[in-house]
Amino acid sequence: MTRLATLLTDRAARTPQAVAVRTAQGDFSYAQLYQQATRDARTLMNDESHADALADTAPNALTVITAIAGGAWDLLRAAFACSFAGTALAPLDPANAERRWQALAELGGRHIRRRTLPPSGAAQVVPCPHDNAEPQPNALPAPPPTRHDAPALIIATSGSEGAPKAVMLSHANLAAAAGAANARLPLAVGDVWLDCLPLYHIGGMSILHRCLHAGATISLHERFDAATVWEDIASGTVSHVSLTPAMLSRLLDLPHSDAGGDSAGASPRPPASLRYALIGGAALSRPLYERARAAGWPLCPSWGMSESAAQAATLVASDTPWQEGDVGTLLPGLDSRCDDSGRLHLRGKQIMLGYLTPTLAPGVGLTDGWFATSDLGQINAAGRLRIVGRADDMLISGGVNVHPLDVESQLAACPGIRDIAVTAVADPVWGDLLVAVFVGDASPESVREFGRQQLPTAQRPRRVLRVAQLPRNAMGKIERAALRALAQEAT
CATH class of the missing domain: 3.30.300.30 (ANL, C-terminal domain)
Known part of the structure; x- marks a missing residue:
């Protein structure tokens, strides 16, 4: 089983000076990120409320959930710190943290603890203690063992009528999702995935897991700013990017003088170094698809949700004309079926443990391992999936x-x-x-x-x-x- 803590420990030992995270303040090597994560983990584990929660003897109390609000860098730190501390993370949007916290506290009961991490300061070069030419896989102490089926990440979401829910994802769910995503959109050492999605959503957090599994670099943006994102892409170092349709539209709207289009009024044309532009989070319209394709964007329309640990299906390339809702085939390891109403159901290793309850009991929201999505779809004989809308809409x-x-x-x-x-x-x-x-x-x-x-x-x-x-x-x-x-x- 691989979780963030074990992956980071291995990378810090093998390739300590490789860049793990690029930020506006500077770069963090894998060694620096390891040092930051272990310091943050000690902060969490030394907290009295955390220690009390870990001593809980309830039958289903696998771990305590640490709810942390903050910006992208704060939440990235929290993800690694919680993995080293053996604690699940519930990332909160700073804009509505109080409301989300109250909902999580009601859903998770006594297993919820709200925590903060002290500021880490700007990125700075730290001498690496394992700067050797040969890999040193055992040079750093392994993090404490954690059950692969223990909750690792809790993503707050809402039902069709706005009722609060929280999706429990295990270490195994996240590892399966990262492996399947990297198989569909190949990611390797030297690649850079630009992450401008909020890390309190599964789309942003999943990029951390994909990059750590592949040994790639995360280009972390605190928020989406079209000009800044385009500058990063245009630099020629970004190989992957995740965008919503609204973000893609704003990038295409950048003026010629800033966007580097081929002619006045042209949309920005990304460099050949950008191999995959993963589009998800909302329906992609045909006009936007055609406009982006005409500008040379390597679009990969996708479909997924918090309950499937992000990507469930992705279209990489196709010889047939694209139609709205076409998201390609399911990622490896997932099964699907449509019921009589056309609602899609999913099953597989990356499907959630269940929705959060006061007992942390798994299986809530699943039927024999199947998750009934809120999406209506069609699956053709070749297994190609088309999303036609949401059942509750x-x-x-x-x-x-x-x-x-x-x-x-x-x-x-x-x-x-x-x-x-x-x-x-x-x-x-x-x-x-x-x-x-x-x-x-x-x-x-x-x-x-x-x-x-x-x-x-x-x-x-x-x-x-x-x-x-x-x-x-x-x-x-x-x-x-x-x-x-x-x-x-x-x-």
């Missing part, structure tokens, strides 16, 4: 099932639309009266007319609302509840 307009993504994909082609989402308000005639909410220079009348020409009757928006921006979360996903409220306020 389905609308019924005039007695006909309508999924917002179907309407959004058509209306996105309307001239003058930059971003669009579809919701509904209650109506005595239609049931769900469709409302299109868009950003762009088009007029509501032109959008309505475009819908009349392109969509069947049940899918046509009856109301069209132009706004300055759509309600999206940090990962770029449409916040459907906020969108419905916006449409309701406009009626």
Whole structure:
């Protein structure tokens, strides 16, 4: 079994001077990161509340969960420190840490402890005690053993109606996910994965595990800033990047003078050193896909969730035309099936232990190892997967099932639309009266007319609302509840 602590110990012994993490303040070698992680682990283990929690004798108390809020560097430190301390990590978004903490405390009961780590200061060169030409696999003491099925990471999420949940991922889940992801998007020593996703989401945290498994370098950004991310990519050192569609769109919108496009008004064309641009977190529209492909971006549309430890399916390259929702085949080690409603179910080693409960009991949210996702999908004879929408987003307009993504994909082609989402308000005639909410220079009348020409009757928006921006979360996903409220306020 490999967890972050054992992987880092091995890398620090074998390649101590290799760069583990690049930050805006400087680089950390594997040896420096090991030293930082072990210092931080001692801080956690010497804390009285932590010691009391580790002494808990409840039958399912495998470990204590340490909830830590902070920026990207703080959460990266916490991930490694908790692994060395034998403690699960529940990373919190600083913007809503208090609310998330209260929800986690209710879900996890007495096993939850909230911790902070002292500032580490800027990165600095530390003499490496194992700078040898030959590998020294046993040069550093191994971290204490931890059960492979113990919780390692707790990711806060929400149900379809906003009810708080927390996904428990074990060391084995995370190791299986990293191995499968690296098999699909080859990652090796010398490669650099740019991580600008929040580390309190599984998409950002999973990059740590992939890079440690491969001995690659993490280029850690504290937040997504289009100009800074593009500068890093354009430097020619980044081989992999993870982006949401909203992030990709902002990179493509960079002006020519900053983006390095081939001509005035052109979108930025990444260097050949960027081999994989993993796109996930929200649905990728056809206009955005075609625009990015025309600019030479090596797009890899993907599908995954916290419950599957990030990537579950990824499309790397295809000879057939891409259609919206196409995410390629499942990663190795995963099985899938569709039920009668079209809902996708997943099973495999990277599927979560279960949802967090006060007893830390595994299996909550699973049925015989199968996880019922909230996504509707289609699987063809070749095993290629297409996501057609979310089951809990389905609308019924005039007695006909309508999924917002179907309407959004058509209306996105309307001239003058930059971003669009579809919701509904209650109506005595239609049931769900469709409302299109868009950003762009088009007029509501032109959008309505475009819908009349392109969509069947049940899918046509009856109301069209132009706004300055759509309600999206940090990962770029449409916040459907906020969108419905916006449409309701406009009626």
